[in-house]
Amino acid sequence: MLIGAGYFFELLCTGQLKPVAGQPIFQETRFGWVVSGPADNVINSGGWAASAVNLSITENTETDLEQSITTFWKLEEYESKSVYTKEEKECESHFDNNINRDESGRFRVRLPFKKNDYKRDTQLKQDYIKCMSEYEALEHMERVDNEIENKDREGKYYIPHHAVRNDSSTTTKLRVVFDALIAEDRRDFQHVLWRPEPTQPIHVYRLNTLTYGTVPASYLATACLENLANTECDSCPEVGELIIRDFYMDDYLGGAMSKAGAIQLRDDLISIMSKAGLELRKWLSNDPELIVNVHSDNNNIRGRGQCPDSQAKILSEIATIFDPLGLFGPVIIIAKIIMQKLWQIKVNWDDVLPDNICAEWQRYRDGLPSLNNLRIPRKIISNKIVVITEIHGFVDASEKAYGACLYLRTTGVHKNIDVKLICAKSNVAPLKIVSLPRLELCAALLLSRLRNKLIPKLNLKINRRRFWTDSKVVLAWITSPSGRWKTFVAHRVCEIQELAACSEWSHVPTHDNAADV
Incomplete structure (x- = not known):
């Protein structure tokens, strides 16, 4: 950015910092802070001292609070099933070939290595050698073999490096990247230093259990649960399926059709998990009788003090x-x-x-x-014999927000009808003004994603699906080819049509719209 000298003093603000005499100063400007002044140890061949001027205009780093708000605010994207990469498949094969159990039933696993592409790929090896040789030839690095004999390692750090390829580049197809990522391996590669008191000598410890924080930790933990379900549930295969389906990392969320079934599920889970030395704890339930004899924590919404002022x-x-x-x-x-x-x-x-x-x-x-x-029954299936099971979804929007909800409707042998709320989702309207029909379309897309994600999880035979909107404009968009509409509408209609059949959408009067609250 070039700015005329006549504007220089108009851009300066009052803020100025001089951390060290003879070093660069920090000056506040209307564009942000600039750094200007001499830079040590930067001398050109003519003996002139170099000066550095830098302008940095960036947004603040996201704080923990901002991250929490981002997580709360974000509308979940419902993605299709993941496709494993070649490396992920090799990791899964490594796990299957190396998992075993000790005499107490606990799992023993080996941390997977990433394969050394440098050894397997001849072209990569040649390019890597060429790149490092150029570093040395250009004096970007120099040999210091004699320093290896120096016993004093204070102030030294060995940085791992790896190759980054870009075959589409017309110039540099391979670059050597230096970073501070330290590769973890098996037990000998999981050492820590510890001393209880500063006056005591430092001791070296080796971790013999799976260490969270390492790259493969989450996969190994999840894979062990799947292995446990496949090897210890011969007498109750349905519980094995639930372990695979209803665990997320180390949290289980599930239920049963009756209280007796829930108690049996609880006991089966405790029994099976204990075979691998895994203790289930922090139980929560909507029925206190289910967790009378197990450890549980309370989960309530609590009021707070005075109104925050910020x-x-x-x-x-x-x-x-x-x-x-x-x-x-x-x-x-x-x-x-x-x-x-x-x-x-x-x-x-x-x-x-x-x-x-x-x-x-x-x-x-x-x-x-x-x-x-507020008490919400979580059992959504009728206690009576069901002959017809239907899914009904509703969408609606206003100038401030839009939302969608899914209901399960069952009909019994005696024509008795039972309707239960499965779930709902809402979002605020964007600050940029968007027409009400377009917001209604956003709600329809939200419902389509919700339906596509949750209906398969119900494990129910659904006889009929019906989705309702009180917007005839949206209904016309959805039931017509997406190519007829402008970009905003076309993209959303295309996705809606991929997730649900056009024939499943119908019009409902506003006063009968369950999403209109």
Whole structure:
């Protein structure tokens, strides 16, 4: 960026830092902070000292709070089944060939190596040697073999390096990349240093168990559960299927059609997991009788103290709201709308908020404890004999938000009908003005993704699917070829048509729309 000298002083602000005499200074400008001044040890062949000027305009690094808000705010993307890469398949094969159990039943695994492409790929080896030779020829690195004999390693660090290929590049197809990633291996490669007190000598420890934080840890833990389900569930194969399906890392979420079935499932899980030395704990249930004799933690929504006086405090509380099934959708969407208002007023994290927003948040938060009195039956299948099982989905939108909900409708032998809410999802409307029909279309896409993700998980024989919208415009879009519409509509219609048949969509009057709350 080139700026005329006549504007120089108009761009300067009052902020200025001089950390060390004779070193670069930091000057605040209207564009941000600039660094200017002499740089040590940078001398050209003519003996002139070099000076450095730098302008950096970047956004702040995302804080933990911002990450929490991003996670809360993000609308889940429902992706198709993952396809394993060649390397992932080799990792799975390595696990199958090396897993075993000790005398107590605990799993013993070996950490997988990444294969050395340098040895297997002759062309990679030649390119790598050429690149490193050029480094040495250009004096970007020099040999210091005599320093190996130096016993004092303080101040030294050996950085691993690897190759990055870009075959489409017309110039450099291979670059050597240096980084600080240290490869983990088996037990001898899992050492730690520890001393309880600063006055005690440092001891070296070797970790003999799977260490979380290493790259393969999550896969090995999950693969052990799958192996356990396949080897220890011959007498109860249905439980093995549940272990594979309903575990996420070390958390299990499941249920049964009856209380007796849930107790049996609980006991089977405890028995099977104990064979591998795995103890299930932190039990939670909607029926206290199911966890009377096991360790459990309580999970309640609790009210808090006085109204926060800053954006950071409000957002941190909103980020703690956890409603994965959207059962509290009409309540959660209010928090999302408040969050959007906070972003619109563009205040700093710790600035005092306007009275109207603080009062709105106070009213909202004061009502949260009442959710503890809400009871939602999680069993969605009728206790009576079912002859017809249907899925019904509804969508709706307003200027502030849009959402979707899924219901299970069952009909018994005596024509008795039972309807239960499966789940719901909502999102606030974007700040940029979008027409109401387009927001209704976004809701239809949201329902399609929700349907595609959750219906297969029900493991039910569905006789009929029907999805409802009170927007005739959206219905016309969905039931017509996507190529007829402009980009915004065409992309969403195309995905909706891929996820659900056009014949499954119908119109419903607004007053009968279950998503209109």
